[in-house]
Amino acid sequence: MTKAAVQLKADGPVEFIEVDVRPPGPGEVRVRMAAAGLCHTDVQALYGGVASMTMPPPAVAGHEGAGVVTEVGPGVLGPAVGDHVILSALGHDGTCEFCTDDHPSLCLRSLQLADPRTGNGPALSVDGTPVTPFGPLGTFTEETIVPAECAIAIDKAMPLDLACLIGCAVSTGVGAVRNRVTVRPGDHVAVLGCGGVGLNIVQAARRAGAGSVIAVDVSEEKLAAATAFGATHVIDARHVQVPDAVRAVTGPFGAHFTFESTGLTDCMVQAVSAIRPGGTAVLLGMAPSSSALALDNIADIILQEKVITGSLMGSGYSARDFPVLVREYLEGTLKLDELITRRRPLAEINEAIADLKSGTGLRTVFTF
Ligand SMILES: [Zn+2]
Ligand SMILES: [Zn+2]
Structure with missing residues (x-):
């Protein structure tokens, strides 16, 4: 069992409850989350506004996350167990007609990975009911399963609470x-x-x-x-x-x-x-x-x-850009620490959403 921040009713509050996590299927990895950032787009996904992003309940939002790979499914070439990863809402194939046109944000594989009807099915469930994730991710959970393309291995010297911001705010x-x-x-x-x-x-x-x-x-x-x-x-x-x-x-x-x-x-x-x-x-x-x-x-x-x-989301390739941003932080040329105005446990997600709606602070990061 693991705990996640789940919205059980449309437009309702988010509840920190126990969920089931299935094993990783072909091409997937299990990630133990270390940190997840709250983005305005998560609030839009939970509370409406963008038709293509609406998440039917039960739902787990979150598209900024960083953690450690604890298990890999069949056929995964990378990342490996023990790797530190930043999760990416886009998983690029590098070969579709948009990738080869240098529009990787429009990658057809990314669209496929974000569609819950394809692949191995939702990673989380509540009492047997599948949970709708944010795209291919849903990072507001202690543990989840994601496509291997969406887990970008990074230098282990990088603090994971800062690394999670690279998944959206920084890369975008x-x-x-x-x-x-x-x-x-x-x-x-x-x-x-x-x-x-x-x-x-x-x-x-x-x-x-x-x-x-x-x-x-x-x-x-x-x-x-x-x-x-x-x-x-x-x-x-x-x-x-x-x-x-x-x-x-x-x-x-x-x-x-x-x-x-x-x-x-x-x-x-x-x-x-x-x-x-x-x-x-x-x-x-x-x-x-x-x-x-x-x-x-x-x-x-x-x-x-x-x-x-x-x-x-920054119009780039996550696998190329995330490690570069990590290196720039470690070299001292990219500011990240100053972006985080509050660290909270995931159980305080409703308070964090209220802060975001009122414009208080810059970024809240949930640490696990
Ligand atoms: Zn975002
Ligand atoms: Zn592509």
Whole structure:
């Protein structure tokens, strides 16, 4: 028996209860979780908003996790028992037509792994009822079974409570800067939303040599954190028009790149408005599937050759990118410690969700 944070009724609270874990099937590994981070997308999955991500109860959320492999199923070439791993919500095959087109976030194998109707079936069950996991993972459990492609072995020198953040917040933010676009030295970059993902955009843009990194948020705590992560300017969006405030820094044309991580459509419109002609707005924050973007002057997109793009989980290959991010942390060039404002036992998940909804703190990590 193991304990997990299970939502038993749609929109209900999450309960820390005993669950059954089946043995690993072909191509799977058993992972004893050491730490799991709480992301805004987990709350959206549990409490609705994004149709394609809705999790029928009983459900276990969580897509940031790190732990130790304790058993491998038939046919697994890696990782091995005893390996420390970061879990990835995307498991790439490297061979499908999207991987070979350099769009690994769109990997067809990833879609297959995230579909509970395929593979070996749900890893967890409650009194015989299968539990819906978040994609191929569901990390809010002491132990689980995941596809081997989704367990990325890392250097054992890496602390696992920090490593779990690489599974989403870090790889999504840093990856958007490195994989989705090319930020050149001197470019002006604005980052709308400075939570876990936004702060990683800030630090990656600064390391890429951006001429200015303009952090935008409505929280003084998050703006102060953005400065610590390398922002050259901060904008409190409660007091100013964001595109005007961005241009006050960049000059009249605006930013080369804006990155939107809040998922709020008003902020997305500001992100498009604040880019210069030829600039790119990168949208990363998940919005409810019913939402639409109301751009008031669509002719500007054409006349000014503006680009609007999405970026899913850093647009990279987990097996390539996670070990690099680990190495950068161990070498002292990637900040991770400062992202965690609270460590809690998994039993306190409802309190952590309340903190996240109220915008309190940066990242909560559950330690096991
Ligand atoms: Zn996430
Ligand atoms: Zn693929």
